[in-house]
Amino acid sequence: MSAKATASKAASKPGFDITNIARRPEFGALIGAVAVFIFFSIAGGSGFTDAGGWASWLNVASEVGIIALPVALVMIAGDLDLSVGSTLAASSMTMAILSGFFGLPTWVGVIAALLFGVLVGWLNGYLVTKTNLPSFVVTLASMFIVMGATLGATRLIVGSTSVTMTADPFFQIIFGNLIFGLFETAVVWWAVIAIIVSWVLYKSIFGNWIYAIGGDMISARATGIPVNKVRIALFMGSGFGAALVGVIQTCIYNGAQVAAGQSFVFNSIIAVVVGGVLLTGGYGSTLGVILGTVTFGIVNQGIYYTGWDADWAALILGLLLLAAVLTNNTFRRLALSGGKKEKKND
Amino acid sequence: MTKAAKKPILRLKNVSKVFAGYQALNDVSLEVYPGQVLCLLGDNGAGKSTLIKVLSGFHEPTSGTVEWDGQEARFKSPKDANERGIATVHQFGGTFPLMSIGRSFFVGVEPTKGWGPFKRFDRKYANETAVREMQQLGITRITDGERLIGSLSGGERQASAIARAVHFGAKVLILDEPTAALGVKEATHVLRIIMQAKLKGIAVILVTHNVSHALTVGDHFAVLIRGQKADDFAKGERTRDQITDLMAGGEAMAELEAELNTLTGTINQIH
Ligand SMILES: Nc1ncnc2c1ncn2[C@@H]1O[C@H](COP(=O)(O)OP(=O)(O)OP(=O)(O)O)[C@@H](O)[C@H]1O
Ligand SMILES: [Mg+2]
Numbered sequence: 373m374s375a376k377a378t379a380s381k382a383a384s385k386p387g388f389d390i391t392n393i394a395r396r397p398e399f400g401a402l403i404g405a406v407a408v409f410i411f412f413s414i415a416g417g418s419g420f421t422d423a424g425g426w427a428s429w430l431n432v433a434s435e436v437g438i439i440a441l442p443v444a445l446v447m448i449a450g451d452l453d454l455s456v457g458s459t460l461a462a463s464s465m466t467m468a469i470l471s472g473f474f475g476l477p478t479w480v481g482v483i484a485a486l487l488f489g490v491l492v493g494w495l496n497g498y499l500v501t502k503t504n505l506p507s508f509v510v511t512l513a514s515m516f517i518v519m520g521a522t523l524g525a526t527r528l529i530v531g532s533t534s535v536t537m538t539a540d541p542f543f544q545i546i547f548g549n550l551i552f553g554l555f556e557t558a559v560v561w562w563a564v565i566a567i568i569v570s571w572v573l574y575k576s577i578f579g580n581w582i583y584a585i586g587g588d589m590i591s592a593r594a595t596g597i598p599v600n601k602v603r604i605a606l607f608m609g610s611g612f613g614a615a616l617v618g619v620i621q622t623c624i625y626n627g628a629q630v631a632a633g634q635s636f637v638f639n640s641i642i643a644v645v646v647g648g649v650l651l652t653g654g655y656g657s658t659l660g661v662i663l664g665t666v667t668f669g670i671v672n673q674g675i676y677y678t679g680w681d682a683d684w685a686a687l688i689l690g691l692l693l694l695a696a697v698l699t700n701n702t703f704r705r706l707a708l709s710g711g712k713k714e715k716k717n718d
Numbered sequence: 719m720t721k722a723a724k725k726p727i728l729r730l731k732n733v734s735k736v737f738a739g740y741q742a743l744n745d746v747s748l749e750v751y752p753g754q755v756l757c758l759l760g761d762n763g764a765g766k767s768t769l770i771k772v773l774s775g776f777h778e779p780t781s782g783t784v785e786w787d788g789q790e791a792r793f794k795s796p797k798d799a800n801e802r803g804i805a806t807v808h809q810f811g812g813t814f815p816l817m818s819i820g821r822s823f824f825v826g827v828e829p830t831k832g833w834g835p836f837k838r839f840d841r842k843y844a845n846e847t848a849v850r851e852m853q854q855l856g857i858t859r860i861t862d863g864e865r866l867i868g869s870l871s872g873g874e875r876q877a878s879a880i881a882r883a884v885h886f887g888a889k890v891l892i893l894d895e896p897t898a899a900l901g902v903k904e905a906t907h908v909l910r911i912i913m914q915a916k917l918k919g920i921a922v923i924l925v926t927h928n929v930s931h932a933l934t935v936g937d938h939f940a941v942l943i944r945g946q947k948a949d950d951f952a953k954g955e956r957t958r959d960q961i962t963d964l965m966a967g968g969e970a971m972a973e974l975e976a977e978l979n980t981l982t983g984t985i986n987q988i989h
Contacts, residue, residue, distance in 0.1 A: 575838040577828035580817075584825045587814035594776075594796030594806070595826030655816040708815065708868035 395707045397648040398660030400699045404646055404692060405663045408670045416677030425677060427554035433669025434562035437662065438617050439636050440643040441562075441569040442609035444661040447644055448573075449606055450586040450653030451500065451507035456614040456640060458518035459492045460633030463618035465522050465535065468628035472537025473530055482543060482619055489615020490608045492518055497604030507607075515637070523630045536627035548623025558620050565613065570658040578602065586653030642689060643668045646696040650704060667692065725788060727752050727921050728773065728804075728890055733782030735768055735945075742768040744945040745782070750890060755912060755922040757932040759965045760942035766925045767808075769942065770892050773923070774806035775799030805883030806892040813879055815868030819852075819860065820845035822867050823882050851881040855911045873904030880911050884918065891915055892923045897931050909935050929962050941965065 412420050419425055439456050446453050463485035471481030496514050500507045526533060539548060549557045573579040581602050584592040593599045617636070622628050647664025649656030668689065675685040726749040735743040742765045750756050758766050771777045772784065775793030783790050786802055793799040796806070807813075814822045824844045831840040845863025852860050857877045860870070867875060876896045883891045893912070897905040905928075912935050916922050926932050932939065939956070941949040941964040949956075949964055956964075 571838075577830060577839050580821055580825060580828050580839055583817050583821065584814055587816055591808075591814065592825065594774075594800060596797040596800060597826050650816075654814065704816070707866055 395703070396660075397655055397657045397703065397707070398663055399648070400696060400703055401647045401660045401663035401667065404696065405667045405670070408667050408674065408688075408692075412670055412674030412677065416674050420674055420677040423552075423554055425673075428676070429666075429669035429673040430559055431556045431669075432672050433665045434556060434558040435617050435620065436636065436639050436643055436668055437562040437665040438558065438565050438620075439610065439613045440640040440647075440661055440665050441565050441658060442606070442613040443640045444644045444647065444649050444656060444658065445569060445573065445582055446507075446606045446610050447641075447649050447651070448586045448653055448656045449582045449603060450589065451603060451606070452511060452641075453493075453496065453607060453610045454508065454511040454637050455492060455496060455515040455518060456610055457634040457637040458515045458522065459489050459611050459614035460618040460621070460636055461628070461630055462492070462518050462522040463489045463615035464622045464628040464632055465526055465618075465630060467619055467622045468535040468537045469526070469529060471539070472535050472627060478540040478543045481537070481622075482547075485619050485622070486612060486615045489611040489613075489618065491611070492614075493608035493611025494604060496611070497600075497607035500607070501600035501603055519630075519634075526630050533631070534627060534629045537622065538626055539623045544623055547620045556620070556624065558617070561616065561620065565616075566658060566662055573658055578605075582606070583654060586655070588654075639668060639672075642693050645700070646692055648696070648700055648703065650700055651697070655704060655707075664696075724751050724753075726750055726785075727787055729785040730769075730773070731783045731785065733769075733772060733779045733784070735765075735772060735777055736780045742945050743772070743779070746942070746945075746947045747782075748940055748947070748950070750921045750923060751938070752889065752921050753916055753919045754937040755916050755924055755935045757936035757939045758923060758925045758942065759927075759932060759939060759961070760948075761966065763944075764942040765945040766942055767894055768945075770806065770808075770894055770923065770925065773799070773890075774804055774892055803887065803889035804892065805886070805888035805890070806894075807876065807879040807883070807896060808894050813867050813875055815866065817867055818845070818864045819867060819870075819878060820848045820863035823848035823851070823863075823878065823885075827886065847885070848878070848881070851885045852878055855881050855884075855914060856907065857881075871904060872900050873907050876900075876908050877911055880908075880915060884915055884920070888920060890921045890923065894925045895927065896924070897926060897928060905931065927965070929958060929965065932961070933958065 416425065439460070443453055443456060466488045467481035467485040470476045470484050471478045492514065496507070496511050499505070499514070500510045503510065523533065526535070545557070547557060551557065551559070573582065581592065581597045584595070584597060585599055585602055589599060614633070614636070618633070621632060643665040644656070644661055645651065645664070646667050647656065647661035649661065671685050671688050671692065675682050728750040730746055730748040733743055733746045734741065746769060748756070758769065760766050768777065772779050775796040775798045778792065778794065784793065785791060791802070799806075814825065817825070820841060821844065829840040829843050830837045831843070832838050849860055849863045855877050857874055860874065867878065870878065876893070880891065880893070896908050900908065909931060912922055912924060916935070924932070924935065936953060938952050939950070939961065940947055
């Protein structure tokens with residue numbers, strides 16, 4: 373086997389087949405990321421390509437990515453989570469009120485914030501699975517409920533809409549530090565979340581359940597998969613991601629604002645869809661989502677290096693999203709037409 | 719392998735199913751034997767899929783009972799039926815088109831390797847097993863377990879579902895129109911696989927609109943007309959024409975043909 377394998381390695385290794393690469397869910401995202409990088413390298417000049425330029429888009433990408441990765445799992449399972457923005461703000465505020473306004477130790481605020489995010493996620497999942505309503509509607513409602521509750525509660529307790537706090541040095545270093553004076557620690561958290569989410573999706577049997585539920589929920593249930601528990605757990609994951617970014621932002625900005633975070637709702641969905649996850653569920657990869665997030669970060673920040681008005685970034689993102697949805701369908705067709713012709717040599 | 723020699727593995731007794739005032743099944747009794755193919759025949763809307771969904775735990779009967787291996791059984795969910803050994807391949811797929819062959823083969827019963835927190839999905843084993851089981855059913859074109867189910871042909875997809883049922887030791891295999899939408903060659907192949915499953919002692923329930931397919935593999939036949947069992951007979955007890963008439967909902971096919979004849983005038987040339 374090994375002698376034969378080395379002899380015909382280049383010919384038979386599926387990875388070398390260009391059509392095979394094109395069939396992977398992250399292919400479109402790879403093209404998108406490379407294209408916008410080249411574009412802004414030219415249009416943005418050395419400011420964009422030096423370390424400071426990398427830091428600016430990586431910082432933005434990592435905050436979006438920490439949310440987009442667990443949101444991607446939710447979407448692969450066929451659901452949507454529109455409440456992540458409100459959850460982010462509410463968690464951030466929870467932490468700032470506890471550890472800033474009430475002066476409790478930082479770790480109390482951090483744990484409370486993360487628990488709050490998980491709780492909102494659980495509630496989303498519970499309502500979605502109990503009511504059988506589309507998660508779009510349920511999480512839209514919880515987005516407003518959590519936003520309203522945060523605003524109301526903060527006004528009641530603090531008497532204003534923003535709270536300042538200073539984290540203990542330890543938490544300041546792990547959540548709010550700048551590595552080399554440039555890169556937020558969020559970049560490291562993003563990497564950690566990426567490894568965990570990839571493990572869950574590809575290595576754990578839970579990942580198989582996620583694909584199955586997104587592919588065909590009724591059949592998945594018939595095979596004995598605890599469909600509702602999985603969906604609830606996934607919402608808890610996106611709630612956790614949102615809360616983690618809330619904690620990070622509280623440390624970076626030394627406080628919380630009730631209005632923070634709403635941009636993350638659509639930005640995370642843009643990153644996920646540009647990353648090749650099908651809106652209908654059942655298909656997608658973490659590598660794709662990472663590339664989609666990178667694309668988002670590059671467009672979002674690259675625009676500042678071009679000297680053009682920053683509003684153009686929204687236009688580019690909108691076009692990219694549209695292109696992604698269209699090509700996702702094409703790639704899915706490609707994926708489904710899978711290699712009938714490639715098997716000539718065996 | 720006569721009927722008297724064996725006990726039915728699955729038996730329906732006076733089963734009715736009512737959907738919001740509409741009686742989809744009316745007092746149907748049936749017996750399903752190991753190592754036999756029971757063909758469920760009937761026109762569109764006759765209640766075949768509904769009957770199958772009762773057997774596979776998707777619906778609970780409105781009245782009547784289901785017996786499993788001589789004991790009354792209530793399948794509260796597809797999972798319930800699944801655990802007893804009833805494997806169902808539903809009409810219009812029911813497989814996961816965007817999953818790989820290996821992954822979809824083991825959905826819900828994933829093989830793992832490693833231990834504790836490092837326990838993980840054994841992709842290699844899953845792919846190899848799925849491909850091997852399909853090859854054993856004669857689908858030799860499939861060599862890569864990473865291929866997506868949706869990229870397989872209709873016959874290959876049916877084969878993968880049947881291979882899955884066989885692998886997990888199904889005692890009853892329910893196939894809802896597995897040969898519909900298949901070409902002649904693919905359909906023949908699926909029929910051959912059904913025969914293989916039968917020879918392994920599996921009870922097969924086959925829904926089909928195709929008389930030839932039914933006659934090729936069927937040991938026993940049941941005909942539904944508007945939710946009622948209109949006839950129930952063993953192989954050889956009815957002629958092909960009688961079966962065709964029954965399948966058309968009891969109207970004589972000859973009459974229908976005559977009617978069509980007046981419309982087109984060409985039907986006899988086709989035959
Ligand atoms: N969940 C449901 N609610 C209401 N009516 C239903 C439901 N499922 C089936 N029916 C009705 O019951 C009748 C029998 O349907 P069924 O799907 O069992 O037919 P079938 O014999 O499988 O037909 P076909 O050959 O077209 O697949 C149809 O009139 C259908 O509309
Ligand atoms: Mg049917």
